[in-house]
Amino acid sequence: MITFLFIFLIICSFLCLYRISRGPSPGDRVVGIDILGIIVVNFCAIYTFWTKNDFYMNIALSWALLSFIGTLAVSKFLEGKGFDE
Amino acid sequence: MRELISSISMVIGGLFNLFGCIGLVRLPDVYNRLQASTKCVTLGTCFILIGVIISGPISASLKSFLCIIFILITAPTSAHALSRASIKAGISLWEKSVVNKMEEEKK
Amino acid sequence: MKKGILIFLLFIAWIFLTWPFGKEIDWQILISGIFISIFVGSIFGELFTENPHNFFGFKRYLWAILYLPYWFWYCILANLDVAYRVLHPNLPIRPGIVKVKTNLKSKSGLTALANSITLTPGTMTVEIEPENGYLYIHWIYVKTDDIEKASELIVRRFEKILERIFE
Known part of the structure; x- marks a missing residue:
């Protein structure tokens, strides 16, 4: 079961990488990076299920918050404003 | 029994993730891609974390509950910020789009 | 406080x-x-937060607990809808940006409404005008571009409960 889940998620990561490398506009690339960040959270959750060890969930929590802040910063940059609005 | 239920939930989550990423590749412009990928990947992540809640040791369950709350708040917000940024940056819609109220109001 | x-x-x-x-x-x-x-x-x-007295209204928590399964059902419908549109060979989409009107005023209520709209079938919030209560929404299969009908189809099903939670 875990093998199937890893195969699904690896296919997902490669589809995101395709979109990051081929995206015609910068918005497409940022979408790919955002989705790739959430897929890392999925990998951490599956490692928690596999090893029954809870410190991977710490990585998942901090990764979710940091990728959210990164996406917000990049979208403010695309909008052409400063970071304090 | 608990292992079986959490395995089923996690496989459903993985399938939803896969649909979202296929949408990320197949759909034509940035707004449609944002729609498909945000919806499917958010719910898929929620199903996988629900599997961790059912199976795991109780400390991992509490942490993944917090993680579900964070994901449900942050993923739609970042999709909204990205779509607004691409409108402001002047990325146009797909050429077969039907209606665009924002451009009509600007004129 | x-x-x-x-x-x-x-x-x-x-x-x-x-x-x-x-x-x-x-x-x-x-x-x-x-x-x-x-x-x-x-x-x-x-x-x-804007008005911290809302945290002590006990009925709001009951409505929030009632809202969760209702919202989760629409979320699953949205995912099946996206899976159908993505896996269909002809790609049956008809996208566009429409404008809807809402009656919610407070900032937290508008945020919850925008997040719910983003996670439900075929719609995504693009821009919010909080002064007049207008939302611009990207719809993956546009059925109507009239303001009233679109508000009836998209906003009404969440607004009634969200009013009782956040207003």
Whole structure:
């Protein structure tokens, strides 16, 4: 079961990488990076299920918050404003 | 029994993730891609974390509950910020789009 | 009072993260958690919420518990809808941006409405005008571009419950 889940998620990561490398506009690339960040959270959750060890969930929590802040910063940059609005 | 239920939930989550990423590749412009990928990947992540809640040791369950709350708040917000940024940056819609109220109001 | 509520919530999150199950309680971690949550809460308390009296209305929590399964059902419908549109060989989409009107006023209510709209079938919030209560929504299969009909189809099913939670 875990093998199937890893195969699904690896296919997902490669589809995101395709979109990051081929995206015609910068918005497409940022979408790919955002989705790739959430897929890392999925990998951490599956490692928690596999090893029954809870410190991977710490990585998942901090990764979710940091990728959210990164996406917000990049979208403010695309909008052409400063970071304090 | 608990292992079986959490395995089923996690496989459903993985399938939803896969649909979202296929949408990320197949759909034509940035707004449609944002729609498909945000919806499917958010719910898929929620199903996988629900599997961790059912199976795991109780400390991992509490942490993944917090993680579900964070994901449900942050993923739609970042999709909204990205779509607004691409409108402001002047990325146009797909050429077969039907209606665009924002451009009509600007004129 | 805003700071007090924020300090309480932060301390609950700290307990969720560090509670040692099955071992004895580590008082060092608990006391440092109290100090950290007082520090962070007194810095960011003013930004936290608009009207803190809403946290003490007991009926709001009941409506929120009722809202969760309703919203989750629409979320699953949205995912099946996206799966159908993505896997169909002809790609049956007809996208466009429409404008809808809402009656919600408070900032937290508008945020919850926008997030719910983003996670439900075929719609995504693009821009919010909080002065007049207009939302611009990207719709993956446009059925109508009239303001009233679109509001009836998209907004009404969440607005009735969200009014009772956040207003």
